[in-house]
Amino acid sequence: MTSSDLAEMRELFLNTPIPLSTRIMALWVSLLLLGMVLWLVKRRLLREQYTPIWILAASGLFLLNVWPRTLFAMTRAIGAWTHGSTLFYLGLLFLVAICLSYAVRLSSLTLQVKNLAQEVSLLRERIESGGAGLNESTIQKPAM
Amino acid sequence: MSPVTQDPSQTQQAREAGARAERVLLIPAFNEETHLSEVLCQVAETGLGLGVVVVDDGSRDRTALLARQGGARVIQHPFNMGYGAALQTGYKYAHRSGATLVVQMDADGQHDPREIPMLTKPIEEGTADLVVGSRFLGDESYRMGFARGLGRKLLQAVARSFGLSITDPTSGFQAMNRAVLTLFARDSFPTDYPDLDVLLAARRCGIRIEERQVSMSPSPRPSSIHRGLGPTYYLYKMILSIWAGTVGYSDDPVGHQSVYGKEVHR
Numbered sequence: 109m110t111s112s113d114l115a116e117m118r119e120l121f122l123n124t125p126i127p128l129s130t131r132i133m134a135l136w137v138s139l140l141l142l143g144m145v146l147w148l149v150k151r152r153l154l155r156e157q158y159t160p161i162w163i164l165a166a167s168g169l170f171l172l173n174v175w176p177r178t179l180f181a182m183t184r185a186i187g188a189w190t191h192g193s194t195l196f197y198l199g200l201l202f203l204v205a206i207c208l209s210y211a212v213r214l215s216s217l218t219l220q221v222k223n224l225a226q227e228v229s230l231l232r233e234r235i236e237s238g239g240a241g242l243n244e245s246t247i248q249k250p251a252m
Numbered sequence: 253m254s255p256v257t258q259d260p261s262q263t264q265q266a267r268e269a270g271a272r273a274e275r276v277l278l279i280p281a282f283n284e285e286t287h288l289s290e291v292l293c294q295v296a297e298t299g300l301g302l303g304v305v306v307v308d309d310g311s312r313d314r315t316a317l318l319a320r321q322g323g324a325r326v327i328q329h330p331f332n333m334g335y336g337a338a339l340q341t342g343y344k345y346a347h348r349s350g351a352t353l354v355v356q357m358d359a360d361g362q363h364d365p366r367e368i369p370m371l372t373k374p375i376e377e378g379t380a381d382l383v384v385g386s387r388f389l390g391d392e393s394y395r396m397g398f399a400r401g402l403g404r405k406l407l408q409a410v411a412r413s414f415g416l417s418i419t420d421p422t423s424g425f426q427a428m429n430r431a432v433l434t435l436f437a438r439d440s441f442p443t444d445y446p447d448l449d450v451l452l453a454a455r456r457c458g459i460r461i462e463e464r465q466v467s468m469s470p471s472p473r474p475s476s477i478h479r480g481l482g483p484t485y486y487l488y489k490m491i492l493s494i495w496a497g498t499v500g501y502s503d504d505p506v507g508h509q510s511v512y513g514k515e516v517h518r
Contacts, residue, residue: 218443219439222333222337222443223439225329225330225331225333225337226329226337226340226341226344228330229307229327229328229329229330229341230327230341230344230345230348232327232328233325233326233327233328233345237325
């Protein structure tokens with residue numbers, strides 16, 4: 109198979125229209141995601157500050173569905189053969205980015221929890237000891 | 253000139269606290285009921301007059317009870333957070349109590365409290381800020397496995413390249429002054445195991461570090477430092493945190509900024 113055959117074959121893939129059923133399903137998925145996010149916010153299960161990224165993802169999917177030409181152009185640009193692979197690629201990028209951002213958030217939460225727990229321990233000690241300072245004379249008397 | 257600025261409000265706070273121990277012995281403990289009483293007895297026998305603080309890192313046994321019976325002040329973590337976090341709670345406590353000298357030793361009985369004066373001497377004389385008790389300095393009677401020995405040599409070489417000669421960076425037997433305490437109370441202090449990374453970062457802050465030879469009985473448990481993590485991960489983590497620490501420390505304003513950025517591990 110020559111390279112011109114390959115290019116021709118790629119053109120064939122690139123010009124394949126997206127089936128109507130796929131577009132309808134994508135439409136449903138984007139609307140479902142949007143509805144899910146709004147519902148979670150309404151139920152106070154999701155804080156507003158975490159919603160933009162999901163709203164953007166749902167809108168992105170919706171817009172790609174409305175203007176599939178954007179997707180076609182992207183497929184050409186990244187050198188993929190099928191529009192499906194472009195979607196997978198974008199999806200993976202999105203997941204990696206969101207995981208990384210959660211790891212960052214988790215790290216700062218870990219630090220906050222540690223500092224809080226230390227603070228609680230120190231305050232508890234202060235209450236239990238009646239605020240008495242650590243002093244050298246009261247210590248060093250083993251009870252055994 | 254001390255590189256670490258002392259917070260005047262905290263020293264004031266400490267002064268108001270009245271008669272408080274200026275010299276603190278810090279013992280982090282996690283499920284140490286088998287050794288702790290004996291360790292506290294040994295400490296009492298030395299008659300050094302240190303205020304003893306046991307930080308109980310969420311033990312599920314009688315550690316806290318035995319520590320109280322042994323005459324120590326006990327600080328209890330609500331849950332287990334790691335050796336480094338326990339140490340740091342102790343540092344914070346000592347700092348707020350106005351301590352000027354802190355000695356730390358392990359609760360498992362591998363350190364001999366009679367050797368404490370050896371560690372505190374350079375600090376009292378003002379020739380060092382941080383003194384690390386080393387099992388390897390001079391004496392080679394302490395045995396360790398081949399892999400650990402190799403890893404140790406490698407990290408020593410890294411330390412030397414930064415101008416720090418240290419033979420036992422993981423030693424839990426240390427003495428320090430208030431400048432070091434201030435530094436170690438920062439968010440950058442690791443919650444798992446402070447190691448060479450911490451010493452190097454301290455050195456970059458101008459802390460004078462010295463080593464003294466101490467005798468250590470082999471830890472009764474298998475290597476507590478490398479437990480659960482393979483030596484490869486350990487090396488990786490050390491190199492990463494040394495790199496992050498040495499790059500980030502110097503620009504760090506005193507206070508709440510992190511040395512390694514946000515704490516990434518644990």
